[in-house]
Amino acid sequence: MASVVRMLPTPEAHDLIDLTYELADKELAMKVDEFEGRGEFPREIIRTLGRSGLLGLPYPAEYGGAEQPYEVYLQVLEILASRWAAVAEAISVHTLACYPVAHHGTPEQRQRWLPEMLGGELLGAYCLSEPAGGSDAANLSTRAVKDRDRYFVNGTKAWITHAGVADFYNVFARTGGPGPKGISCLLAPSDTAGLHVQARERTMGLKSSPVAQVSFDDAAVPEDRLVGQEGEGFRIAMGALDSGRLGIAACAVGLAQGALDYATAYAKDRTQFGQAIIDFQAVAFMLADADTQISAARALMLHAARLRDHGHPYSIEAAKAKLFASDMAMKVTTDMVQVLGGAGYVADHPVERYFREAKVLQIVEGTNQIQRLVIGRSLAKD
Structure with a gap:
């Protein structure tokens, strides 16, 4: 790079x-x-x-x-x-x-x-999704009931990154009626009685990143760990996700860049028919397209970031950046496996790992279908 x-x-x-x-x-x-x-x-x-x-x-x-x-x-x-x-x-x-x-x-x-x-002494996790609903976060079912100076939390959260290794968990739970206005945010330490990390998911990629369900069985969280006011949890969650989508876009750009760098070096070194395969137009064009798409994704990501830095609305631009960058990473890593041919299909070369890792970026922090829905609704409003 x-x-x-x-x-x-x-x-x-x-x-x-x-x-x-x-x-x-x-x-x-x-x-x-x-x-x-x-x-x-x-x-x-x-x-x-x-x-x-x-x-x-x-x-x-x-x-x-x-x-x-x-x-x-x-x-x-x-x-x-x-x-x-x-x-x-x-x-x-x-x-x-x-x-x-x-x-x-x-x-x-x-x-x-x-x-x-x-x-870095305390590592965090973010508990929003549930087994019955990921994209439909406004209708989550985990409930927190206040009794004197504590909230008792019951429910299950799903797809929690850092489950089992986190020191604290942001838990979004229902403290009021239905819909987004009934959701609050609690900061639960990992040693909370009644907080149980379930069996780790067997993921396609990101093998070193633990993901699991986290269940709450009358988990007692002190009232001073309520973040914001009761009923503000959904707004907090959505604000965090706007920023988080830019983080996923950055991961996608970097992952694709790593795959391109490796495939380019391989194409310069690998010879067929008496010449380096990068000199064949079919290979060079694949690399050129990848390089162009990465640059475009990076520019879109940084544009959204600069809007955020200057205090301008950036939610829709973050959705665009996450959508474009993660789709780009999937396409680029697929093509970089192809550049390596049979070698790209084995774990001896990292493009195989990049390919498996790219897929999850189209899913986390809101699926790309949800990003398209968000962007489309913004156009309808305009």
């Missing part, structure tokens, strides 16, 4: 990108095959990245964050994803999990929890 030209806003951002490349090469690229092969979550690597300042990039410095604009944070994610997508996804999910406290918590809640969250 050294050939990617980056227009960064400050000298500090340039230093941060240089640090990210260094960490990506030394901490991630050398270890990804080992951890993915074992299906082991790299908790110490995440902690190291946190201590290097990469887990609190878009958050305020007063709480231990780096106070970087989103356009810089997303490029950090992109670089990490080009080496190890599960690590970039872990940071994106953790950043999402910090959003409720950072943007809707009281000053006391921020002071109490954010420093360890942003420093």
Whole structure:
């Protein structure tokens, strides 16, 4: 990725990108095959990245964050994803999990929890989806009933990244009537009695990233762990997802870039009929199309990020970026497997892993069908 030209806003951002490349090469690229092969979550690597300042990039410095604009944070994610997508996804999910406290918590809640969250000592999870409903979050069924100074939570959440390794769980539960206005947000520590992590899902890709259902059986959460007011949970969840979709777009761009870089190097080295296969037009055009699509996705992602950084509405642009970038990553990784031919189908080469990992990016943080629905509705309103 050294050939990617980056227009960064400050000298500090340039230093941060240089640090990210260094960490990506030394901490991630050398270890990804080992951890993915074992299906082991790299908790110490995440902690190291946190201590290097990469887990609190878009958050305020007063709480231990780096106070970087989103356009810089997303490029950090992109670089990490080009080496190890599960690590970039872990940071994106953790950043999402910090959003409720950072943007809707009281000053006391921020002071109490954010420093360890942003420093990497506490890892977060985000519990919104349920077994009977992922896209239809407004009708979730997990319920929290207040009794004196505690909320008792009952229900099951599904597809929870970091299940079993997280230190805290953002739990969106119904405290009122039906619909979005009856949902609240609770911050449950991992040792909450009645919080049970179920068997880990056997996923197609991102093998080092644990995903499982989390069930709540009269799980008692203290009332001081209510984030925002009762009934504000759905608004908090949707605000977090707007930012989270940009994180997934960055993961998609980085993953596709990693696949292109590897396939290009392979095509320069692999010879057939007396010449490097990159000199065959059929191969060169596939690489050219991939390079162009990656650049387009990156530009769309950064445009949405800059809107966010300047305080402009960016929800629809985030949906566009997530939609385009994740569809692009699926297409590019499919083509990069084809460039390698039979070699692309075996695990000896990382394009096979990139291909499997790309698929989930079309699903998480709102399926791409939902993104199209969101974008289409915005056009109808206009």
